[in-house]
Amino acid sequence: MSSVEDQIGIFINNLKNAGYELQDYLPNQNWEPGDQILYSGPYWDNQEPTAAISSLLTGKWLSAGEKVNKFEREFSKRFEFNHSVMVNSGSSANLVMIAALKKYFGWADNDEIIVCACGFPTTINPIMQNGLKPVFVDIDWKDLNWNLDDLENSITEKTVAVFSSPVLGNPYDFDKFQDIINTNNLKYIADNCDSLGSKWRGCYLTKNAVAASCSFYPAHHITTIEGGMVSSNIEEVVQLSRSYAWWGRGCYCVGAQNKLPNGVCGHRFDRWIDGYDKDVDHKYVFGVQGYNLKPADFQGSIGSIQLKKITEIHNVRRSNYDAMSKIFPKIPGCRVVEENEHAETSWFGCPIVYEGKKHKLVKYLESKGVQTRNYFAGNILRHPAYKGLDDPDNYPNASRVLDDVFFIGTSPVITIPMIDYIKKIVDEYIKNELS
Ligand SMILES: Cc1ncc(COP(=O)(O)O)c(C=O)c1O
Known part of the structure; x- marks a missing residue:
C-alpha cells in the first residue's frame, strides 16, 4: 500500500489537472510584467501541504508533539545549537526567551538591556514585559545597524545584556561587538528572526549568543505559516522557555518522551510541591507564571520540509540582493547598503x-x-506605544529612516524575469523622472 503522503500528492495533482486554481507557492512561472511582485512569501511546493495534511490526518493529539519535536532537533543541528523549542511566532520566541534568561541569570527588575532604537517592536516589548529596562542606541548611517560606539557608551552598572537584531540580516562588525561584550562581561542575546543563515567570518551570528530567537512568518527565510524558535546551548534556558510557552509547567518532556512512564527526569510522580507530602504529577506542577504559546504539530512537519531548502533559499536571497544592488545605485543619489567584508x-x-x-x-x-x-x-520611540519612554530626538539617524530608507525583496519568490522587469522600470524612472 502506498503511503498517506503519496496518496495526498496524487490527490493534489488530480485537483490541479482538473483545473482547480490551487495556490502554487513556488516562484510564479506565469508571472507577466505588471503583475504584482511580492517582497516575500512562502517558498513552498506540494511537499509542505502534503506534510501538513498528512500530519492532520494521522496525528493523535495534533498540538505540539512528535513532529514539532523532530523539527526542533533538526533545526538545532542545522544551525549549531544544542537545544531548541518551537513556539507560535517570533514575537513569542522573544517573549519567552527574555523571561527564561531573566530567571536563569537572576536579573533583577529594571536591569538594563541595550537594544537598537530602530527595528521591530517585538524585539523591544519583551524587555519591558519582563520588568527589564530597554536602553536605546542610535543607528550608524552607513550600514543602518546600531552604532557600536554609542552602544559602548550606553553601558552602565545596571546593563546585563545586549539584544542584537542586524538590519535585514546584514551583520555589523561582530569583532568589535564581541570585544565590547567580553570587556564588559555582558550577555549577548540574538533576535535572529531576520538573520537566519547569516554568518560572520564563516560562523553563524548566533555562535556566541546565550540564546537566539527565530521567526517562521511567511516573509522570513523559512515559514511554518506562523511560528518561531528559541535556541540555546544552555539546556536550562530552553527548558525554561518551554515552560513559559507551555502554561508555566515544570515538566519539559516533549514528543515521544511523553511515552516514558516516569518522564525524562525519571520523577514524574514525586513530592514536587513544598508542604504537600504526597506525590504530584510533574505535568501539573507550575514552576513559572507562563503563557500558552505552543504551535500545532502540523507546523513542525512543514518546518522539517522547509529546512531542507535553506541552502537554496540562502543562495537565491544572496543572488537577488546582488541583482538589486546593480539596479538601484544607477539612480543618482541612491545607494544599497553593502555587506561587510567578513x-x-x-x-x-x-x-x-x-x-x-x-x-x-x-x-x-x-x-x-x-x-x-x-x-x-x-x-x-516616535510611535504612540512608546511615548514617554525616551526622547526620540536623541536618535536622529533612526528618525531619518522613514524618510530615506526602504527595502525591496530578495526572497526566492522573486524570479529572474521579475528582476529584469524591475531593472527596466528603474531605467525608465531615471530616463523619464530624473532627466
Ligand atoms: C527582527 C524581528 N523580530 C521579531 C519579529 C516577530 O516575528 P513574528 O512575526 O513571527 O512574531 C520580526 C517579524 O518580522 C522581526 O523582523
Whole structure:
C-alpha cells in the first residue's frame, strides 16, 4: 500500500489537472510584467501541504508533539545549537526567551538591556514585559545597524545584556561587538528572526549568543505559516522557555518522551510541591507564571520540509540582493547598503537609501506592481506605544529612516524575469523622472 503522503500528492495533482486554481507557492512561472511582485512569501511546493495534511490526518493529539519535536532537533543541528523549542511566532520566541534568561541569570527588575532604537517592536516589548529596562542606541548611517560606539557608551552598572537584531540580516562588525561584550562581561542575546543563515567570518551570528530567537512568518527565510524558535546551548534556558510557552509547567518532556512512564527526569510522580507530602504529577506542577504559546504539530512537519531548502533559499536571497544592488545605485543619489567584508548575509531584504527622495521612488515602484517595505518602525520611540519612554530626538539617524530608507525583496519568490522587469522600470524612472 502506498503511503498517506503519496496518496495526498496524487490527490493534489488530480485537483490541479482538473483545473482547480490551487495556490502554487513556488516562484510564479506565469508571472507577466505588471503583475504584482511580492517582497516575500512562502517558498513552498506540494511537499509542505502534503506534510501538513498528512500530519492532520494521522496525528493523535495534533498540538505540539512528535513532529514539532523532530523539527526542533533538526533545526538545532542545522544551525549549531544544542537545544531548541518551537513556539507560535517570533514575537513569542522573544517573549519567552527574555523571561527564561531573566530567571536563569537572576536579573533583577529594571536591569538594563541595550537594544537598537530602530527595528521591530517585538524585539523591544519583551524587555519591558519582563520588568527589564530597554536602553536605546542610535543607528550608524552607513550600514543602518546600531552604532557600536554609542552602544559602548550606553553601558552602565545596571546593563546585563545586549539584544542584537542586524538590519535585514546584514551583520555589523561582530569583532568589535564581541570585544565590547567580553570587556564588559555582558550577555549577548540574538533576535535572529531576520538573520537566519547569516554568518560572520564563516560562523553563524548566533555562535556566541546565550540564546537566539527565530521567526517562521511567511516573509522570513523559512515559514511554518506562523511560528518561531528559541535556541540555546544552555539546556536550562530552553527548558525554561518551554515552560513559559507551555502554561508555566515544570515538566519539559516533549514528543515521544511523553511515552516514558516516569518522564525524562525519571520523577514524574514525586513530592514536587513544598508542604504537600504526597506525590504530584510533574505535568501539573507550575514552576513559572507562563503563557500558552505552543504551535500545532502540523507546523513542525512543514518546518522539517522547509529546512531542507535553506541552502537554496540562502543562495537565491544572496543572488537577488546582488541583482538589486546593480539596479538601484544607477539612480543618482541612491545607494544599497553593502555587506561587510567578513559577512555572508542571508538577506531578508535589500536595504535602499535614497535621501529625501524615497517617497517618490516608492510610490513609483508600487504603481508598477513592485512591493516595497519600510525598514520596519523607523525610530520606534516616535510611535504612540512608546511615548514617554525616551526622547526620540536623541536618535536622529533612526528618525531619518522613514524618510530615506526602504527595502525591496530578495526572497526566492522573486524570479529572474521579475528582476529584469524591475531593472527596466528603474531605467525608465531615471530616463523619464530624473532627466
Ligand atoms: C527582527 C524581528 N523580530 C521579531 C519579529 C516577530 O516575528 P513574528 O512575526 O513571527 O512574531 C520580526 C517579524 O518580522 C522581526 O523582523
